[in-house]
Amino acid sequence: MMVNQTGDSDKVLCGVCGKPNPANAVVCEHCGSRLGLERDGELFGGPLDPLDALRSEAGGVESSKSPTGRLTEPEPDFVFGDHEGRPTPIRAEQTSPPRDPSLASSSTGIPGWIRHSGPPSPGEEGEPPSWLKHAGPVVSEPPGEIPDWLSHVALPSTPSSGPITTPALPHEEPSFEEALDWLSGGPGSVEELPAAESPAWLLEDMPDEDLAIESTEGLPESLEPLLSPEWLDNADEELSLDIFGDLEEEPSGEDFAPDWLLEPEPLAEEKPLTRPEEPELVPEITPDWLVEMAGEAPGTELPDISGEEGETDEEPLPEPPDVLPAEPAPAHEPSEIELAEELPEQGLAESEPIGLEEPLLEETIDWMDELDSLDTGEGYRAEEDVPPSDPLRAFEIEAEPESGQLLELSLDEQTEQAAPPSLAEEVLEEPGPLEEGLPIEEPEPEPVEEAVEVEEGVPDWLKEIDLVGEEEREEGATAEMATESSQPVSPLIKSGMPDWLLSGEEAEDQEARQEIEQAEAEKPSDWLDILAPGEEEALGMPPIADTGEEPLIPDWMKELTDEEEPFPDLDFPELETPMAAADEKAPADNMDWAAALDWVMAEAPAAPAVAGEDLLGLSGDLFSLGEEEPITAEEPAPEEMPEWFHKLQEQEEESVSVEGPPSPVDQIDSLRYSAILGAKPEEGEPALETYGALKDVADVIQPELIFEGSSLVVAEPRDELLLTETHAEQILLVEKYLHADRAEAPLTRAGRRVPVLRWVVALLILAALLISAVMDYRPFSSASAPSAATAAYDALEELAGDTTTVLVAFEFEPDTAAEMNQIARAILEHLATRDSVTVYTISTRTTGSAVADDILRDDSIYSRLKENSGTWLNLGYLPGKANGVSGLTIGTPTSAVSPLAHDYLGAETGIEEDRLVDGEIDAIVILTNRYDDLKMWVEQAGTPSGLPVIAGVSATLAPLAAPYWDSKQLIGLVSGVNDAVAYQQLSTGRVSPVTLTTFNTQALVSTLAALIIIIGAVWNGISSRRNRQERRK
Amino acid sequence: MNLLTADQITLITGGLGFLITVALLSYLIGDNLLYRIAIHLFVGVAAGYAVLVVIYQVLRPRLIEPLLSGNPETIAVASVPLMLLLFLVLKLSPRTSAIGNISIAYLIGVGTAVAVGGAITGTLLPQVQATGQLLGPGEGQLLNNIIILLGTVATLLFFQYWLRKRAPSGEIKRSPIMRAVVAVGQTFLTITLGTIYGGLILSGIAILGEQVASLYHWINALIG
Structure with missing residues (x-):
């Protein structure tokens, strides 16, 4: 906002819409934007509105939006900061101006608790909060309430002029009023900064360093030394390193801190170096009631609020007086001095809970020192270098318009924020060591204790209010307020408060407690919203209703922070881990974040797909594991959870159990093996298997269906189950076997009875064989020649006479030589009887050449060949089976060795032809007892070459060789000993004794076997008929 | 110079044959050491003989000699x-x-x-x-040809798996004609398999008789 350049002080131009507004207007009548703070911003030379700067730092929250309880980006550590259960004080944080204007658009470096604040809503700007309403207007303090010391200070001042307004007329002086707003929660900022939102519990137990860091992060750099005096760092070096690590580059703390604070021990002896020269002003400046209190102060037992000892948590701190006592409105417009006189009381009246007195008091002193030092115009300078200025001189400077306004604003800030004036008054109220003559005896005082003691030893000159430079005062006051307003009122201060302040404070305290209790009853789990707010959107959780209520901290969390450091060690991702498994099916639209978390925890085990066995038998342990995980230090123990949380959790679990989808275990429960059999699981002794391979075995894992996936879908059967007669028979048969298996006892020796009948049959066959083979009993001397054997004989007889060449394939081995030799001899004897017959023997078996050589060397054959000028050649082994036989037909390459070139001993045969068709071979005789060999020769040699093929096969192969005979692929077939006998009879007219013996043996045994089979069939038929008759009977 | 006469060799080989035969027949009473010795001896001898045959009848004449021929x-x-x-x-x-x-x-x-x-x-x-x-004219072969043709067709139809219709219960459905044809084919298969099995028995009896006769003759020769 800009002041009307025309010099019309009654009109103030709105910075937003540019329209004129009355000078006393708080908000623009046209656009509703706030007016006062812009002027302050102009005066300060910084941002137009400190709140806007904070808002911009807090994340660009629009000033027109409602600030009520909006927790856009809460810091998790914010929750664990304290245990009082009170809301976080946001007022002081909001009022902290930006440290650097460049940071206005950046959220980095801004503590989370500052971001929580939001701008006031337009609707809330116009009216003060409820707690302020009944307190009456802030500026309505009667002049009589102004402390005397302020009156004394104000004497030399001149009336205000120009745009400087008086705090007593907020409606007429918007600049002051708005300064009052953002300092002390005036209109527009009251709703966003209610006392209930700034609980002292957080600031009380919050570590000092955290508070200090957060307090300074949003402040200008020039204010940081005020908030973090280096002399305090010297007192506790470790603490100062953590807290003011970022401020070490600032001017040395010694420039701001008095020596008596840096060195407590000599301080008592050397007296304060600050303003000892002006003790005479003290009784004049100090109000009477403060003096009275100072007289009582030495006897007052100062509370030890050291965070390390934790005594602060045990002592309930007084609630800040949020409600100002209703005082009669001033009859006249107070002057600046009057306003300044009443400011301390207002500041006391509206002082926020102060959690930490330690930095507050010390910073107040620094701040006061700065005020004093800045009086000389040297800015921040060491106190030793700058002699204390005369307060009168300060007020002379104040007489200047701008500086006077600044003073007013600084005083207003102190008044509204209560921190600087509170501290100032606190210092003044408490008789310092100088006044009481009590030296500070603690050599290494704790920061807080030192502060308290220093508080007592505040020199008198500090009780004077001096003028400060324009920027220094603004920054110092803002920083002071930012820190001190967030601290609870110490008993010391409270003890010095007037009755009307205490009454208002108590009323406000009660009201705040009631609000807290109500908030706990209504929404007990909102405290978890602070843990991870905003995540519900990413997790698909129901949005958290913005009720504007303050986050509540359960008791267990307060205790937790007492025992350990809350902020640095917290591992929030662990809290977020279960949320990652959140299901989109989160029930309960109104479920808050805590409820959603519990629901996710309950449903999380159902999400992963595990093996079927785990699902069936072991999945229950998975759930239990999830519940019985060891409690880490970061997570609260169940017993630490408040009762209301347990109840809520139980209720939510019940609701989830009803509404949630059934788990896979429940889905397949009916498909368990025991469920299918209808058996109930036995308890106690392990079940034994009753039958089967695992009979009498205990703890047998029953077969189970294996499912994979998170859900089970059982489709309806497609086809109707039909039970046919066949099925019924099969079922009966299975049942019969099962019953038989159950009924029959273990096999006894009765089942191993000797098969007498079999032995009898075997002995009969052996006797017949011996009779024929050994005793030369030959009942059969000849055999009828079948057509196939006769055809074979005729085919060999029809071959050309003298030049006949026959290739005989010996495709049998010695194991079957007893039968095949009879056939081979019959055919070879026939060939040997012919003149000049050449016989080539070959075999695809390694032992075939040996068998052939053994036969050809028989006298009956060898001698006849020689007699008839016949020759024979054993070509030996033909490798490659069918390929080798095919090679005989196709031939071999020119340079390759022909299989006909060498005999079985490797000697050259002299055969030049490499193909069967190119040679002199007239026929192929196959002697084999295997079908594959017969087929191979027929397919690869006989059919392709067109040569006549005669097969001599065993009796076993006769049925399989018959088709080739029927298809004329074989021109002759000699099968078995029977055909061999017939062939010999055809060729030579006689049968060799060996062949005849074998023939008779075979005939006798086969006849006997046939008789036994017939007898056995008859016997079986008769016995079966008897059995049937017996069954019928 | 022959160390052994022909009769002595025949006696020794006959004795080995007798022992090995008894060892193999001992399998009738169960698996035993003699049977295993006979089996391993037979396999070893056959393998050794096969190696010699391959070397002398395959590698040397068909591989080594050509490689050394210089051509x-x-x-x-x-x-x-x-x-x-x-x-x-x-x-x-x-x-x-x-x-x-x-x-x-x-x-x-x-x-x-x-x-x-x-x-x-x-x-x-x-x-x-x-x-x-077989369907053509022939003297006295008509009945035989009909039997062969019927047996062949019926047997092939018995093995037609791809034309079978199955009921919902899985049972094969066939028409009455097909059932008769399949029954004929099944009969032919039974006869064929019986014939093969009978020929196998005959072959076995012939082998056994010849082996028993050789043993008997060896014993007679041994006894003298």
Whole structure:
């Protein structure tokens, strides 16, 4: 906002819409934007509105939006900061101006608790909060309430002029009023900064360093030394390193801190170096009631609020007086001095809970020192270098318009924020060591204790209010307020408060407690919203209703922070881990974040797909594991959870159990093996298997269906189950076997009875064989020649006479030589009887050449060949089976060795032809007892070459060789000993004794076997008929 | 110079034959050491004999001699199977076994082609042609031809799995005619299998009788 350049002080131009507004207007009548703070911003030379700067730092929250309880980006550590259960004080944080204007658009470096604040809503700007309403207007303090010391200070001042307004007329002086707003929660900022939102519990137990860091992060750099005096760092070096690590580059703390604070021990002896020269002003400046209190102060037992000892948590701190006592409105417009006189009381009246007195008091002193030092115009300078200025001189400077306004604003800030004036008054109220003559005896005082003691030893000159430079005062006051307003009122201060302040404070305290209790009853789990707010959107959780209520901290969390450091060690991702498994099916639209978390925890085990066995038998342990995980230090123990949380959790679990989808275990429960059999699981002794391979075995894992996936879908059967007669028979048969298996006892020796009948049959066959083979009993001397054997004989007889060449394939081995030799001899004897017959023997078996050589060397054959000028050649082994036989037909390459070139001993045969068709071979005789060999020769040699093929096969192969005979692929077939006998009879007219013996043996045994089979069939038929008759009977 | 006479050799070989035969027959009472000794002896002798046969009847005349012949063409031709042989040897090592697949591929490919071609041209087509010729006129062969034709068709229809209709219960559905034809084919199959089994018995009896007769003669020769 800009002041009307025309010099019309009654009109103030709105910075937003540019329209004129009355000078006393708080908000623009046209656009509703706030007016006062812009002027302050102009005066300060910084941002137009400190709140806007904070808002911009807090994340660009629009000033027109409602600030009520909006927790856009809460810091998790914010929750664990304290245990009082009170809301976080946001007022002081909001009022902290930006440290650097460049940071206005950046959220980095801004503590989370500052971001929580939001701008006031337009609707809330116009009216003060409820707690302020009944307190009456802030500026309505009667002049009589102004402390005397302020009156004394104000004497030399001149009336205000120009745009400087008086705090007593907020409606007429918007600049002051708005300064009052953002300092002390005036209109527009009251709703966003209610006392209930700034609980002292957080600031009380919050570590000092955290508070200090957060307090300074949003402040200008020039204010940081005020908030973090280096002399305090010297007192506790470790603490100062953590807290003011970022401020070490600032001017040395010694420039701001008095020596008596840096060195407590000599301080008592050397007296304060600050303003000892002006003790005479003290009784004049100090109000009477403060003096009275100072007289009582030495006897007052100062509370030890050291965070390390934790005594602060045990002592309930007084609630800040949020409600100002209703005082009669001033009859006249107070002057600046009057306003300044009443400011301390207002500041006391509206002082926020102060959690930490330690930095507050010390910073107040620094701040006061700065005020004093800045009086000389040297800015921040060491106190030793700058002699204390005369307060009168300060007020002379104040007489200047701008500086006077600044003073007013600084005083207003102190008044509204209560921190600087509170501290100032606190210092003044408490008789310092100088006044009481009590030296500070603690050599290494704790920061807080030192502060308290220093508080007592505040020199008198500090009780004077001096003028400060324009920027220094603004920054110092803002920083002071930012820190001190967030601290609870110490008993010391409270003890010095007037009755009307205490009454208002108590009323406000009660009201705040009631609000807290109500908030706990209504929404007990909102405290978890602070843990991870905003995540519900990413997790698909129901949005958290913005009720504007303050986050509540359960008791267990307060205790937790007492025992350990809350902020640095917290591992929030662990809290977020279960949320990652959140299901989109989160029930309960109104479920808050805590409820959603519990629901996710309950449903999380159902999400992963595990093996079927785990699902069936072991999945229950998975759930239990999830519940019985060891409690880490970061997570609260169940017993630490408040009762209301347990109840809520139980209720939510019940609701989830009803509404949630059934788990896979429940889905397949009916498909368990025991469920299918209808058996109930036995308890106690392990079940034994009753039958089967695992009979009498205990703890047998029953077969189970294996499912994979998170859900089970059982489709309806497609086809109707039909039970046919066949099925019924099969079922009966299975049942019969099962019953038989159950009924029959273990096999006894009765089942191993000797098969007498079999032995009898075997002995009969052996006797017949011996009779024929050994005793030369030959009942059969000849055999009828079948057509196939006769055809074979005729085919060999029809071959050309003298030049006949026959290739005989010996495709049998010695194991079957007893039968095949009879056939081979019959055919070879026939060939040997012919003149000049050449016989080539070959075999695809390694032992075939040996068998052939053994036969050809028989006298009956060898001698006849020689007699008839016949020759024979054993070509030996033909490798490659069918390929080798095919090679005989196709031939071999020119340079390759022909299989006909060498005999079985490797000697050259002299055969030049490499193909069967190119040679002199007239026929192929196959002697084999295997079908594959017969087929191979027929397919690869006989059919392709067109040569006549005669097969001599065993009796076993006769049925399989018959088709080739029927298809004329074989021109002759000699099968078995029977055909061999017939062939010999055809060729030579006689049968060799060996062949005849074998023939008779075979005939006798086969006849006997046939008789036994017939007898056995008859016997079986008769016995079966008897059995049937017996069954019928 | 012969250390042993022919009779002595016959006696010794006959004795070995007798012992081995008894050892093999001892399997009737169960698996025993003598049976295992006889089996291992038989396998070992057969393998040794096969190695000698391969060396003297395959490698030397068909590989070594051509390679040593000095004829480049012959050597080149003979080197082809040598290369395939080396590839097969490389199958012994897992790292180089892939190279041996070339020889395997050659063997399988050529073997399959020869077998399939021979089966088609040497068995399938001639058998189909022969079956068709049975329908032609013949003297005294009509009944035989009818039986052969009926048996062939009925047996083939018995094995027609792809034309079977199944009820929802899985039962095969056939028409009454098909059931009769299938029954005829089943009968022919039974007779054929019985014949094969009977011929197997006859072959076994012949072998057993001849072996028993040889043992008897050996014992007579031993006794004198």
